[in-house]
Amino acid sequence: MLQPAIITIDGPAASGKSTLGALLAKQLGYTYFDTGVLYRALTYLALAQGIAPDDVPALVRLAEQMNAHVEPPTLEDGRQYTVTADGQDITWAIREPEVERHVSAVSAHPAVRTALREQQRVIGRRGRVVMVGRDIGNVVMPDADFKIFLLASAEERARRRHHELISQGREASFEQVFEDLRRRDALDAQNTLQPADAYIVNSDGLSPADIVGKLCAVLEQRTRG
Numbered sequence: 001m002l003q004p005a006i007i008t009i010d011g012p013a014a015s016g017k018s019t020l021g022a023l024l025a026k027q028l029g030y031t032y033f034d035t036g037v038l039y040r041a042l043t044y045l046a047l048a049q050g051i052a053p054d055d056v057p058a059l060v061r062l063a064e065q066m067n068a069h070v071e072p073p074t075l076e077d078g079r080q081y082t083v084t085a086d087g088q089d090i091t092w093a094i095r096e097p098e099v100e101r102h103v104s105a106v107s108a109h110p111a112v113r114t115a116l117r118e119q120q121r122v123i124g125r126r127g128r129v130v131m132v133g134r135d136i137g138n139v140v141m142p143d144a145d146f147k148i149f150l151l152a153s154a155e156e157r158a159r160r161r162h163h164e165l166i167s168q169g170r171e172a173s174f175e176q177v178f179e180d181l182r183r184r185d186a187l188d189a190q191n192t193l194q195p196a197d198a199y200i201v202n203s204d205g206l207s208p209a210d211i212v213g214k215l216c217a218v219l220e221q222r223t224r225g
């Protein structure tokens with residue numbers, strides 16, 4: 001099978017990018033890099049330091065100094081990877097509702113995106129990587145070998161997110177999850193970019209394993225030319 005050096009997966013919130021990315025990376029023996037982690041880590045650190053989500057100069061300074069790392073899981077507690085910032089394990093902290101509420105606003109600032117772009121490229125350029133995000137195929141890694149854009153209906157995405165929260169023991173109504181998702185969609189819309197040369201997958205009704213199977217078949221077909 002063709003072994004592209006860089007595979008990108010972009011798409012809206014809760015479209016199944018993370019599950020798919022992790023599975024595809026595992027199947028190929030690649031590094032899995034969820035770029036949303038950097039935006040979340042920045043938001044977490046900003047909140048911890050009392051930096052407002054609209055204080056762009058302070059956010060940019062923090063982004064440039066931030067010492068965030070994504071490593072293989074260090075604990076078996078359901079995590080896909082371990083995230084650290086300045087040596088502190090923030091894997092679960094970056095998933096807290098407080099971060100969730102502010103991360104779209106923080107990541108909407110073009111100067112913040114520029115500051116985090118280079119950090120993403122450094123990891124991407126090492127190759128043999130599946131990079132997941134919103135603008136990876138278009139902006140961060142426009143020369144990637146294989147670009148995927150993952151779609152799913154808002155209802156399906158809200159159902160998945162709701163299920164995820166309930167299984168974590170959190171209280172959430174479907175209506176609230178659906179509303180939050182639409183709010184995030186609106187905030188993220190400008191930076192969720194579908195590359196012109198992307199392979200588009202609608203994940204409604206498909207399991208991650210189904211999609212990985214489909215993608216591997218496409219990769220194989222491309223090799224044969």
Ligand code: DC
Binds near residue numbers: 014037133
């Ligand atoms: O995929 P996620 O929910 O972990 O992303 C968190 C936030 O970061 C979301 O508001 C969109 C933003 N993000 C982005 O703007 N660009 C990326 N490449 C990845 C994430």
